[in-house]
Amino acid sequence: MSRSPGLVSLTRRRFATPRSAALVIVALAALAAFLVTAAPRALVGVIRDEVAYQIGEVPPSGRDLTGSMLVPPDFGPAADAALTAEWDAGAPDVLGDLAQRLADYREGFEPALAALTEPAQLYTRSEALAAVPEVLSPVAPNGNVQLLADPVLQSATVLTEGEWPAAWDGSSAIPIVLAATGAERMDWPVGQERELQSQFGIQQGVELSVVLVGLIEAADPDADRWQHLPPTALTATIFDDGNRRPEATGAAYVDVAGWPAIDASLRRGQIETTAWYTVDSVAATQEDPATLYTAMRRATAESVPMDAGGTARMRFSSTVVDVLQTSLARSNSASAILAVAAVGPLAVSVALVVLASVLMIRRRRADLVLMSARGAPLVRLRRLLAGEGLAVGLPPAVVGIVVGVLLTTFDAGPLPFLTAILVGLTPAASLALSLRPSTLTGGRADLDAPVRRRGRSILEGVVVLLAVMAVGLLIVRGIGPATAGVDPLVIAAPLLATVALALIVVRLHPVPLAAALRAMARRPGVVGLVGAARNLREAAAGSTAVLAMLVAVAIAVFSSLVLATVDQGAATAAQRQVGADMQVSGPFFTPDQLDAIREVPGVADAAGVLVGDRVTTAGEGERVTTVVLAAESDRLAVVQRALDGGFPGGIAPGTDPVDTVASASLASQVGAGLIESDRAALSVVDTVPRVLGVSTSADFTVVDAQDYRAVTGIGFFPRIVLIALDDGADAASVAAGIDVIIGSAHATQLLEDRTAEIQASPAITALRIALFAALSLAVALSVVAMLLVAGVSRDARSRTIALLRTMGLSRRQGRGIVAWEFVPLGVTALVGGVLLGAVLPLLVLVAVDLRPFTGGASQPALSVDPILTGALIASVVVALALAVVGGVLSARTTSIPAVLRTEED
Incomplete structure (x- = not known):
C-alpha cells in the first residue's frame, strides 16, 4: 500500500509544474530586482569616481582653493597655538593671526568641503626687485629677486651651503637664501651683497640691500606646494630677447620674523600674500558631488576679511568648480544614456514574466478547468495563482535586492528598493490576470488567442499617443543642461517609443503572414499553409518574442552609434586641449630652440604660440578688452x-x-571688419570659436608672431610649442630629444595619451561596459523568449503535427511547420530593431546633453563606426539565428499516440 504524498510534496510538485516556466520567473525576478537595485547605486559610485578622477586630473595649483591679496594682513600670533606648531621659529608671531583667520574661515565650510580640505598653507612675497652687485660679470645676467617669507621654509627645504637667514631688524643688508640652481643661474656666490633698486617697489628715501647667506634645495621637489609658490621658488627664470643682457629672476627667502620690517620698507601694493587649502581628490568619492559643487561655489562666492579692519580681503578660487560642473554634466549624461539602454531589457523582462505566466496557466489548464467545474470561483482561483506568484517572485526579488546591496557601496535612496519590490510582485499580478474566464470553458487556447478585446486596442492606442507626445515634447524642448540631472522625460520617451514601435511591428507582423497564407492556399503542399495559419493563431506569444528580439537588435545599433559618438567626442576634446600631435609648454622658448625642435627626428613641423597681453579693441560695437x-x-x-x-x-x-583672426565672441561684439587696438589697427580676415591647444578667455584675437610687437609693443617669446609628428614617429624619442633642447622644467602632452585618458574616465568606462552588458542581456532575453514561445505553443503545435503525421506528414515537413513559427518572428524583429536602433540615438541627441563628452559649445553629430556597428549587428543576428534554431529544436513534438490519447478533438 503506497502512502499518500504530504503537504510539502504536493506543494513542491505544484510549484514545479511547469518547472521551466517557474524557473524562468524566479530567474527574471531575481535578475530584474538585482538590476533595479544595484544599477542606481552603482551609478552613484560612478558619478563620484568620475568627479574624483576629474579633480585628480587638475594640477594642485588649479585644484586647491587658492586666494591672494595685495594688502598686508595684521601681524601677530594665532589664538590657537596648535595651528602654527610646526612653523619655523619666529614665524608664528608674525603670520599666526592670518593662519587663525584662515582656520576660522575653514570652520565655516560646509561638511562636504571641509572633509576634502586640509588646514591652509600660506606665504607672502614682494614683486621682483632689481638686485645689483658692485661688479657684474660680462656673461652674468641682470639679477632680480622676489623677497619671499615662507613659515615652513626650514622643513620644506634642505640647506646645502651656508646658513639660514636671520631676522632682519631694519639695519644692514637683508639676509636671504636662494635655491642652489637659481644662484648658479644668477651667478651669485654665497656672501655677496647686492643693492635692491626699484622705482616703484621701495619706499621713498629707503635704501635696501640683500646678502646671500645660504643655498637650499627642496626636501621633496615633487611636493604639491611648489606648484603654489612662484616659478622662481626652486630656480631662476631667464628672459632673453636677444637685444640686451638676459634677465634672471629668483625667489629670495627671508626669515619670517623680520617680514614686518621688510613690509614697512616696500610700497603698498608691492607685496602679495597667497594662501591655499589643499583639496583631496581621493576623498571626493565619499561626498555627494552635487553637495560638493554647492559647497565649492559658496566658498568661492565672496571675499573674506583677513584683518581686523576688513581692508585686507582674500577671495578664493578653484578650477574644481568648473570640473565639478563638467563632471556632473558628464555623469548625468551617461546616466541618461544608460537609462535609455536599460529600459528596453527591463520591459522585456516584465513581458517574459507575463509570457511565462501564460505558459504556466496553459500547462495547468486541465487542473484549473476541473477545479472550476467543482465549484471554485474565478476570484478564488486567481487568489491561488497570485499566492503562487508571490512564492516564485518575491523571495527571488529579495535575494536580488540583498545581492545588489552587497555588491554596491553607495546609497541611491529608497526608490530602487521600492521598484525591486514591485518587480517581485509582478509574477503574482501576472499569474492572476493571465487566468481569464475563457480559459475555464475548456475551449481551444490557440483558437481563442486571436480574439482581440476592445480594451487592449484602446490601451495600445494610448501608448502610441503617449509616445508621440513624449517624443514631440523632446523635439520641441530640445536638450537641457546636463547639470540639471536626469530628466524623467528622457527615460519615458525612449521607453514609450520602444513599446509603441513594438506594438506597431506586432500589429503589422500578421500582414505579410496573411498574404503568405493566401498565397500558400493557392499552391500545393501543406507546410506553408499550416505554418502560416498557426503563426497567425499564436500571435500573442509571438508578440513577446518580437519585442525581445526587436530590443536586442535596437540596443546593438544604439550602442554602436552612442559609443562611436562618445569616442569621437573624446578625440575632439583631446584635440581642443592638446592642439597638435604633441604640445610642449613651460618657459619662454627662443628662436634657436624652436628651430632645434623642428630638426628633431620625427617632427614634421612646430609652431610657437604665446598667450600675450591684453589690449583694448573697438569697432562697430562696444569696446572690449581682448587677449592677443x-x-x-x-x-x-x-x-x-x-x-x-x-x-x-x-x-x-x-x-x-x-x-x-578674431574669436567669434569678439567679432560679435566689435564687428568682423576693421577694429582698432591700443597701438595698431587690425583687419579681421577670419573668425574661429577657439584656438586648439590654447586656454584663454572667449575674447581673443590672433596675430602673426612678426606683428605681435606692433600690436603690444612686446617681443614674441612663446611659452607653448605645438608639434606635428611624422607618420610612424616614436613620440617618446621625440619627447626625449626635445627635453635635451629645452634643458629646464617643462610639460609635454601627447594627443594620443590625452585621448586615452579622457576615454579612461569612470563615466565613459561605465558607459561602455553598461552598453555591452545591456546588449548581452537583451540577446539572452531573446533566447529565453524563443524558448518560452516554444513552450506556450507546444500543446497546439503537437496536436496539429500529430494529426497531420497520421495523415502522412513526414518529419521533415513537420520541422518546416515549426520553422514557420519562428523564422517570421526573427525577420520581423530584425527589421523593427534596426528601425528602432536608428531612432533611439536621434532621441538621445535631442534629449541628452553630450557636450560634456566633447567639450564643445554645440551638440555633436552622430558618429558611425562601420566596423563596430557591423560587428554588433552581426553578433546579434547570429545570436537570434541560434535562438530560432533553438526554438525549432526545443519545439519537437511529442509522440503521436500520447497526443491522440490525451486529446478529444
Whole structure:
C-alpha cells in the first residue's frame, strides 16, 4: 500500500509544474530586482569616481582653493597655538593671526568641503626687485629677486651651503637664501651683497640691500606646494630677447620674523600674500558631488576679511568648480544614456514574466478547468495563482535586492528598493490576470488567442499617443543642461517609443503572414499553409518574442552609434586641449630652440604660440578688452591641418592694418571688419570659436608672431610649442630629444595619451561596459523568449503535427511547420530593431546633453563606426539565428499516440 504524498510534496510538485516556466520567473525576478537595485547605486559610485578622477586630473595649483591679496594682513600670533606648531621659529608671531583667520574661515565650510580640505598653507612675497652687485660679470645676467617669507621654509627645504637667514631688524643688508640652481643661474656666490633698486617697489628715501647667506634645495621637489609658490621658488627664470643682457629672476627667502620690517620698507601694493587649502581628490568619492559643487561655489562666492579692519580681503578660487560642473554634466549624461539602454531589457523582462505566466496557466489548464467545474470561483482561483506568484517572485526579488546591496557601496535612496519590490510582485499580478474566464470553458487556447478585446486596442492606442507626445515634447524642448540631472522625460520617451514601435511591428507582423497564407492556399503542399495559419493563431506569444528580439537588435545599433559618438567626442576634446600631435609648454622658448625642435627626428613641423597681453579693441560695437595670441600662423595652420577646428591660417605678416583672426565672441561684439587696438589697427580676415591647444578667455584675437610687437609693443617669446609628428614617429624619442633642447622644467602632452585618458574616465568606462552588458542581456532575453514561445505553443503545435503525421506528414515537413513559427518572428524583429536602433540615438541627441563628452559649445553629430556597428549587428543576428534554431529544436513534438490519447478533438 503506497502512502499518500504530504503537504510539502504536493506543494513542491505544484510549484514545479511547469518547472521551466517557474524557473524562468524566479530567474527574471531575481535578475530584474538585482538590476533595479544595484544599477542606481552603482551609478552613484560612478558619478563620484568620475568627479574624483576629474579633480585628480587638475594640477594642485588649479585644484586647491587658492586666494591672494595685495594688502598686508595684521601681524601677530594665532589664538590657537596648535595651528602654527610646526612653523619655523619666529614665524608664528608674525603670520599666526592670518593662519587663525584662515582656520576660522575653514570652520565655516560646509561638511562636504571641509572633509576634502586640509588646514591652509600660506606665504607672502614682494614683486621682483632689481638686485645689483658692485661688479657684474660680462656673461652674468641682470639679477632680480622676489623677497619671499615662507613659515615652513626650514622643513620644506634642505640647506646645502651656508646658513639660514636671520631676522632682519631694519639695519644692514637683508639676509636671504636662494635655491642652489637659481644662484648658479644668477651667478651669485654665497656672501655677496647686492643693492635692491626699484622705482616703484621701495619706499621713498629707503635704501635696501640683500646678502646671500645660504643655498637650499627642496626636501621633496615633487611636493604639491611648489606648484603654489612662484616659478622662481626652486630656480631662476631667464628672459632673453636677444637685444640686451638676459634677465634672471629668483625667489629670495627671508626669515619670517623680520617680514614686518621688510613690509614697512616696500610700497603698498608691492607685496602679495597667497594662501591655499589643499583639496583631496581621493576623498571626493565619499561626498555627494552635487553637495560638493554647492559647497565649492559658496566658498568661492565672496571675499573674506583677513584683518581686523576688513581692508585686507582674500577671495578664493578653484578650477574644481568648473570640473565639478563638467563632471556632473558628464555623469548625468551617461546616466541618461544608460537609462535609455536599460529600459528596453527591463520591459522585456516584465513581458517574459507575463509570457511565462501564460505558459504556466496553459500547462495547468486541465487542473484549473476541473477545479472550476467543482465549484471554485474565478476570484478564488486567481487568489491561488497570485499566492503562487508571490512564492516564485518575491523571495527571488529579495535575494536580488540583498545581492545588489552587497555588491554596491553607495546609497541611491529608497526608490530602487521600492521598484525591486514591485518587480517581485509582478509574477503574482501576472499569474492572476493571465487566468481569464475563457480559459475555464475548456475551449481551444490557440483558437481563442486571436480574439482581440476592445480594451487592449484602446490601451495600445494610448501608448502610441503617449509616445508621440513624449517624443514631440523632446523635439520641441530640445536638450537641457546636463547639470540639471536626469530628466524623467528622457527615460519615458525612449521607453514609450520602444513599446509603441513594438506594438506597431506586432500589429503589422500578421500582414505579410496573411498574404503568405493566401498565397500558400493557392499552391500545393501543406507546410506553408499550416505554418502560416498557426503563426497567425499564436500571435500573442509571438508578440513577446518580437519585442525581445526587436530590443536586442535596437540596443546593438544604439550602442554602436552612442559609443562611436562618445569616442569621437573624446578625440575632439583631446584635440581642443592638446592642439597638435604633441604640445610642449613651460618657459619662454627662443628662436634657436624652436628651430632645434623642428630638426628633431620625427617632427614634421612646430609652431610657437604665446598667450600675450591684453589690449583694448573697438569697432562697430562696444569696446572690449581682448587677449592677443601671437603665433607662427602659417606653421600653426600646418600643424593643425588634420584636426577638427584647426587654425585656418590666411594671415599675411607685415600688413597695415595688421591681419588678424578674431574669436567669434569678439567679432560679435566689435564687428568682423576693421577694429582698432591700443597701438595698431587690425583687419579681421577670419573668425574661429577657439584656438586648439590654447586656454584663454572667449575674447581673443590672433596675430602673426612678426606683428605681435606692433600690436603690444612686446617681443614674441612663446611659452607653448605645438608639434606635428611624422607618420610612424616614436613620440617618446621625440619627447626625449626635445627635453635635451629645452634643458629646464617643462610639460609635454601627447594627443594620443590625452585621448586615452579622457576615454579612461569612470563615466565613459561605465558607459561602455553598461552598453555591452545591456546588449548581452537583451540577446539572452531573446533566447529565453524563443524558448518560452516554444513552450506556450507546444500543446497546439503537437496536436496539429500529430494529426497531420497520421495523415502522412513526414518529419521533415513537420520541422518546416515549426520553422514557420519562428523564422517570421526573427525577420520581423530584425527589421523593427534596426528601425528602432536608428531612432533611439536621434532621441538621445535631442534629449541628452553630450557636450560634456566633447567639450564643445554645440551638440555633436552622430558618429558611425562601420566596423563596430557591423560587428554588433552581426553578433546579434547570429545570436537570434541560434535562438530560432533553438526554438525549432526545443519545439519537437511529442509522440503521436500520447497526443491522440490525451486529446478529444
